[in-house]
Amino acid sequence: MMKAKWADKLGRGLMALALLMPLAQAAPEEAEAAAAAAVTVNAGTVLDSGMNNPSWYLNQSGQKSAATAGPAYWQNLKLNDTRYVRAWYKPVKYYNRTTGVYNYDYQNAYMEQLDQYAQRIILNVDQCDQADMGFNPSTMTLTDATACRNILKNGIKEYKTRYPQIEYIEAFNEPDKDWDTEAYEMPAVPPKSTGYAPSPKLYYEWYKVFCSIINEINAELNPPIPLKLGGPALGFYNTIYLDAFLNAFRDDPNSGKRLDFISYHQYRQRGTGVTENPGPAAVKNEKSILETKLTNRGLDPETKVFVTEYGVFPGPASGPKEHSDNTEAPDQLTQAAAMATTGMYYVEGGMSMPMHWTIDHGDNPRKDMFVDGLDGVPLPYYNVLRMQSMLKNSRIASSTSAGALNAVTGLGVHSLATRDDTGIAVLLVNYQWDQVADGAGMDYNVTATINNIPAGLFSGSRKMRLERYQIDNTNSNYNSGADNAPLKKIEDVVLDYSSTLTRPSFYMGKNTTTLMVLTPVHRFETEASGVGKTVSAGDAQTNVSDPAASGGAFNKFDANAAGDYVEYTLNVPQTGTYAVKARVKKGPDRGKFELTVDGAVVGGWNDLYAADQSYEEINVGNKYFGASGSKKFRLTAKDKNAASSGYDAGFDFIELVPRSAVVGELEQLSPRTGTPADHAPYYFIADAAASGGAFVKFAASGAGANSHIRFLVHVKEAGEYKLYISGKTYTTRGKYQVYVDGMALGGVQDQYAGTETYADTLIGKVVFDKPGIKEIRFQVTGKNSASTGYDLSLDTIRLEP
Numbered sequence: 001m002m003k004a005k006w007a008d009k010l011g012r013g014l015m016a017l018a019l020l021m022p023l024a025q026a027a028p029e030e031a032e033a034a035a036a037a038a039v040t041v042n043a044g045t046v047l048d049s050g051m052n053n054p055s056w057y058l059n060q061s062g063q064k065s066a067a068t069a070g071p072a073y074w075q076n077l078k079l080n081d082t083r084y085v086r087a088w089y090k091p092v093k094y095y096n097r098t099t100g101v102y103n104y105d106y107q108n109a110y111m112e113q114l115d116q117y118a119q120r121i122i123l124n125v126d127q128c129d130q131a132d133m134g135f136n137p138s139t140m141t142l143t144d145a146t147a148c149r150n151i152l153k154n155g156i157k158e159y160k161t162r163y164p165q166i167e168y169i170e171a172f173n174e175p176d177k178d179w180d181t182e183a184y185e186m187p188a189v190p191p192k193s194t195g196y197a198p199s200p201k202l203y204y205e206w207y208k209v210f211c212s213i214i215n216e217i218n219a220e221l222n223p224p225i226p227l228k229l230g231g232p233a234l235g236f237y238n239t240i241y242l243d244a245f246l247n248a249f250r251d252d253p254n255s256g257k258r259l260d261f262i263s264y265h266q267y268r269q270r271g272t273g274v275t276e277n278p279g280p281a282a283v284k285n286e287k288s289i290l291e292t293k294l295t296n297r298g299l300d301p302e303t304k305v306f307v308t309e310y311g312v313f314p315g316p317a318s319g320p321k322e323h324s325d326n327t328e329a330p331d332q333l334t335q336a337a338a339m340a341t342t343g344m345y346y347v348e349g350g351m352s353m354p355m356h357w358t359i360d361h362g363d364n365p366r367k368d369m370f371v372d373g374l375d376g377v378p379l380p381y382y383n384v385l386r387m388q389s390m391l392k393n394s395r396i397a398s399s400t401s402a403g404a405l406n407a408v409t410g411l412g413v414h415s416l417a418t419r420d421d422t423g424i425a426v427l428l429v430n431y432q433w434d435q436v437a438d439g440a441g442m443d444y445n446v447t448a449t450i451n452n453i454p455a456g457l458f459s460g461s462r463k464m465r466l467e468r469y470q471i472d473n474t475n476s477n478y479n480s481g482a483d484n485a486p487l488k489k490i491e492d493v494v495l496d497y498s499s500t501l502t503r504p505s506f507y508m509g510k511n512t513t514t515l516m517v518l519t520p521v522h523r524f525e526t527e528a529s530g531v532g533k534t535v536s537a538g539d540a541q542t543n544v545s546d547p548a549a550s551g552g553a554f555n556k557f558d559a560n561a562a563g564d565y566v567e568y569t570l571n572v573p574q575t576g577t578y579a580v581k582a583r584v585k586k587g588p589d590r591g592k593f594e595l596t597v598d599g600a601v602v603g604g605w606n607d608l609y610a611a612d613q614s615y616e617e618i619n620v621g622n623k624y625f626g627a628s629g630s631k632k633f634r635l636t637a638k639d640k641n642a643a644s645s646g647y648d649a650g651f652d653f654i655e656l657v658p659r660s661a662v663v664g665e666l667e668q669l670s671p672r673t674g675t676p677a678d679h680a681p682y683y684f685i686a687d688a689a690a691s692g693g694a695f696v697k698f699a700a701s702g703a704g705a706n707s708h709i710r711f712l713v714h715v716k717e718a719g720e721y722k723l724y725i726s727g728k729t730y731t732t733r734g735k736y737q738v739y740v741d742g743m744a745l746g747g748v749q750d751q752y753a754g755t756e757t758y759a760d761t762l763i764g765k766v767v768f769d770k771p772g773i774k775e776i777r778f779q780v781t782g783k784n785s786a787s788t789g790y791d792l793s794l795d796t797i798r799l800e801p
Contacts, residue, residue, distance in 0.1 A: 031445065033443065034444050037412070038400070057355040081714040084167075097129050117712075117773050120225070123170065149212075167228060169229050172231065263307070263308045265307065267312065336381045377485050379485075390515060413428060425516065427513070430513075442510070443509045451500050464521075466492070470515075494523050503516065524654045541556065558648055562639055565636040568651075570630070578659060580655075584617075584650060588644065619769075621719060621720045665795075666794050711775070732789035739775075739779060742775070745764045
């Protein structure tokens, strides 16, 4: 809860205090025993205009059963904008060396799961059976790779054909293991008990095999998304092994060699303070060190670097000080804070792709994002992913006061600050690792100051809405009760614009993570005297005091029947498209209401009935205002819930949040066509007249159930949108029907024309009740009688709010 002293400090800017969600486990404002920390953000200094968000990169370590992953599980993953997911194929699974039979279908269900939420795939291809590896254990040499090479090529080519969104191939996994391996695993690293040392030289012999395979497949398939190759997928940031691998690559005279990315895992920077592995802060320099190694060898320093797994609990490891299994709950909080902190340092260090490990581990729940056996119920780690996904596009400068952050280990309060034209978001973590077990470490009372807040963000009399979310021992933490599992908003205030905002002294205990989000809004308190109010004949409205209301009161409308209305006259100070939101007080006597603005309907009906009185913020719909000034917001009772005793309503505030279009350049996404077994090809065609310099051509040969191309588009905000499709007409084009998440939208569209020209077509209006990944599918239905073909040409998808 908020102290009065903060209201005093923010007297120049405090507009209203609104705790919009019931806070059963509210975090304390400060703790007497905690140390002081100050985080300062400079919103005027952009460090990176295109921040590489760690939330874009995930690992799914295998097919998830229905018992583990139901509808809520996948819906939660779809909230995230997953650009790449890492998956595994094992030759010993798809090839039976006894019968010589391939069974490529063994991964179908796995791939279908990835297809729901991820744009593209990094495929880790594991070792063949040792009997096919052509290995001579007496000499540690590769004598005949033919059998394994054929198995590898056949598998990679088949899966690339079935799943064109596979972009990267990672050659083998953790060849530097110094622990006992599986019986079939690569002899480059025999079991530890044999006494053999890991062999980078032998690994590179296999890497050369991969180079030739990838080059051949690209030449044979000519895929729109060519395969890229990398490795060595080390078990840790092993510079000795990396040096040997890079030396071997440098010295390889083969002109067909390729190194599209370098990959390794990182589990050792936990924060123990030892010289070689001091803590998360050390990962910041990993990429720059590799760039130097590449430069010194005459190799390309721009080679991408992927950390394809990172975390603090390797394998089956438990928590700090080798805790027993009963420390699973605190370890899950440690995991969340560690992943947030390590991700911050990888962003600062320019890491090409830091990949979360993992969605669901299977063996060690410390690394899970969801509770085992409960569909989609989040753990603290998933809530960190959600926080990261709420960050903005550009990284801005931030710093921590002296003594509150150890620059060597990364222990203490660290921050990642971001901004774009939708607002400002700052992620803060108090990461402590084993200090929790010791009873040492530091709790902090944190003061956060944001300087140089751009006036342009809050022009037109917009206010600043500050929301704060927190993950700690009680908030956003399933281990403190199932009701506390989802990401919790613990603070919500609206302030007048000021170029500087200071949020004084809020408490962050050990391994606490907080997200502050500053959003431009126009908010209208319905009970305010400056808001004009009109009701239908025979009805009444009155202001009701309520400390839980945002301004200490709400406006109660007493209706008698359907058709009754209350109308608020609001001054919209700036043109543009806005999401219209309302905070309502639900109850057992409430009706169903529809909003019109100057007579135009916005959104659908909203049922305000609830068995018990409670506040809820609802997304009503999107509205474009072509002119500023006075607007009439009329809320009309249309009906009532069968359980409701009346048609009344309680309105706390109406809020307008600026919205912008969602634009998908289709050649930058990853099309899917038909089914893995039956699909027509697509191509990326360069064209200077296309919006992004290229368009997608779907080479359909006819109409039919599998004659379709589909795209995944991430929508950050729920609400109503108009869907526009830009495409290139021509004499060979077909007709198509658009489906959004499986539902038909608009009528059949005909791309046939006698000349080539780009056309922007309004398909229809669609309402998304939740943000996240949306599937937009183009189903070929036939062709114009004058057309000579069925192909489609698609340039952009645009969702206008």
